Amino acid sequence: MPFIEHVSDSDLERLALERVVPALLAHGFCYVDGVLGELAGAAVLDQVKEMHRSGALQDGRLAGSVPGVHRRSIRGDKIAWVSGAERGCEAISFLLNLIDKLISVCASRLGSKKIRERSKAMVACYPGNGAGYVKHVDNPNCDGRCITCIYYLNKNWSATEHGGVLRIFPEGKSYVADIKPLFDRLLFFWSDRRNPHEVQPSYATRYAITVWYFDSEERAEAKRRFRDLTAPADSLPTSPP
Ligand SMILES: Cn1c(O)c(C(=O)NCC(=O)O)c(=O)c2ccccc21
């Protein structure tokens, strides 16, 4: 289905330079509404709903497993990882392509960061049973993730009725930022300890798509560290030097 180009490349460039970069540098987070427009946004929502209906979304793994506490009470989120190339993900692919363009314009202006790669997209659904996501930092220990980017898909969302607000606790600031997971809203924030955040209990089905952009150097270093950790036993020193 041909999507109407809601935003031109020059629109994206202006959006990145005039809105996203200044906000990320000043506050560490930024959201933009009406990014894809009604038609393309609805196409993404339809594809996510179909994934949910078809059972493609699986129970999210426990962030920090709490022995003996039943999963549902901690995390009711269901997730699936998509590259965008899968059948039925064409609209998601269109979204990812647009976000990639936005970030590539921002990257050169975000100081030393070299952002050349990203994760696959995590399609997430909170089923509306009161589950949320406990306060956490996405990348607390330099795993390479630099910018978290979340696209929200929830029409007619009322925070007072449905909860599900993303609350960011910007490090060192005296305020919190409450962000409603509204349809066709795109949010960016630094993935590291500058932005602890929580998903408050959701009482309606809450869909979102997240991608994480890597800082190439931090990612390469993290891979080196990880490789050392998983090196075969005989290559590790057996006795203290
Ligand atoms: C389902 N879900 C999440 O929703 C968030 C998260 O911070 N979401 C913020 C939001 O949806 O507004 C996560 O950070 C997350 C990390 C690993 C696995 C699943 C995860």
Ligand SMILES: [Mn+2]
């Ligand atoms: Mn998170």
